[in-house]
Amino acid sequence: MRILLLGASGFIGRHLETALVDTGYAVVRASRNAQGQGDVQVDYVHDTAAAVWLPRLKGIDVVVNAVGVLRDTVKTPMQAIHADAPKALFEACVQSNVQRVIQISALGAGGRDDLAYMRTKGEADAHLLSLPLNGCIFRPSVVYGHDGESATTFRRLAALPILVVPGRGEAMLQPVHIDDLCAAVMRAVAGEASHGIVHAVGPQAMTYRDMIACYRAQGHSRAAWVVPMPWVLMGCVAAIAQYVPSSPLEPDTLTMLRAGSVADAAPFERLVGRALRHPNTFLMG
Known part of the structure; x- marks a missing residue:
C-alpha cells in the first residue's frame, strides 16, 4: 500500500512516517522542502486547485494530511494551508479513487470563527466529510512527544523553580502522547476506523497547572512555586510575544488555551486498542 504523507517534515508527520514505514507501508513524503529521492515538493500556499494534485496521486492508496501552522502570516496563510489546499487535495482524491483520506485536525476545529x-x-474537515470519500478526521488535544515544540516548552517550564501560570492555571487540557495518535492513525490507514471525526485525547483531563506539575514530578523532587498571572496581563504579554518569531505565544494561542481542550477519551482508546499513556509517564520514554 502506498501512502502520500503531507507535512512529513513536521513533528506529527515525522512520527507518522516512522510508524507507517515500520508497519510496512510505502511512504511518499510531501513537504514544502522536499529533499529525499521520491519526495514530492508542495506549495501549500498556492496549490489550491485539484488539477495540481492529480499527478501526485497516481498509484496512491491512502492520503494522510498532517500539515499545520500555528502562525497566520503573509508567508503562512492559514486559509490556504489549512483549508484551500486540503480541499483541493480532497477533491482530487475523489477523482483519483483514493481509498482513504486521514486528516489531522484539532480539538475544537470549526467551533470558533474568530480564531x-x-x-x-x-x-477543511467539513469539506472532507461532505465528499464521497472514506475520510477519518483526528482532532487531537495537546500532543506530547519529546521532539515536539510544545512539549519542549512545557518541560522547560516544569524545570523552573518558579512557574508563572495564565490566570490561576485553570485552563483544561487533555494531553495525548504522539505514540497513541500514531497507533490510531495506523488503525485508520488499515481501514479499521469509520468515516467521521475522532477526538484524539489522552486518558486524563487536567488543568494547565496540574499538567506542568505532572511533568515536573517526573524529574524533580520538589514542587515549583506557582505564581498566577491575570488573564488581562497575560494578554498583554501575548500581544508583545507575537512579534517574536520563535515564540509559541500569541493572542490566538492564548485564547485557545483559555477555552480548554477536552473530550471523552473512550472512543479513541477503543480505536487504539490498548490503554492510553497517562501524562505521568510521558517523560519516561
Whole structure:
C-alpha cells in the first residue's frame, strides 16, 4: 500500500512516517522542502486547485494530511494551508479513487470563527466529510512527544523553580502522547476506523497547572512555586510575544488555551486498542 504523507517534515508527520514505514507501508513524503529521492515538493500556499494534485496521486492508496501552522502570516496563510489546499487535495482524491483520506485536525476545529486556526481546520474537515470519500478526521488535544515544540516548552517550564501560570492555571487540557495518535492513525490507514471525526485525547483531563506539575514530578523532587498571572496581563504579554518569531505565544494561542481542550477519551482508546499513556509517564520514554 502506498501512502502520500503531507507535512512529513513536521513533528506529527515525522512520527507518522516512522510508524507507517515500520508497519510496512510505502511512504511518499510531501513537504514544502522536499529533499529525499521520491519526495514530492508542495506549495501549500498556492496549490489550491485539484488539477495540481492529480499527478501526485497516481498509484496512491491512502492520503494522510498532517500539515499545520500555528502562525497566520503573509508567508503562512492559514486559509490556504489549512483549508484551500486540503480541499483541493480532497477533491482530487475523489477523482483519483483514493481509498482513504486521514486528516489531522484539532480539538475544537470549526467551533470558533474568530480564531483562524480553528476556523480553517474546521472548513477543511467539513469539506472532507461532505465528499464521497472514506475520510477519518483526528482532532487531537495537546500532543506530547519529546521532539515536539510544545512539549519542549512545557518541560522547560516544569524545570523552573518558579512557574508563572495564565490566570490561576485553570485552563483544561487533555494531553495525548504522539505514540497513541500514531497507533490510531495506523488503525485508520488499515481501514479499521469509520468515516467521521475522532477526538484524539489522552486518558486524563487536567488543568494547565496540574499538567506542568505532572511533568515536573517526573524529574524533580520538589514542587515549583506557582505564581498566577491575570488573564488581562497575560494578554498583554501575548500581544508583545507575537512579534517574536520563535515564540509559541500569541493572542490566538492564548485564547485557545483559555477555552480548554477536552473530550471523552473512550472512543479513541477503543480505536487504539490498548490503554492510553497517562501524562505521568510521558517523560519516561
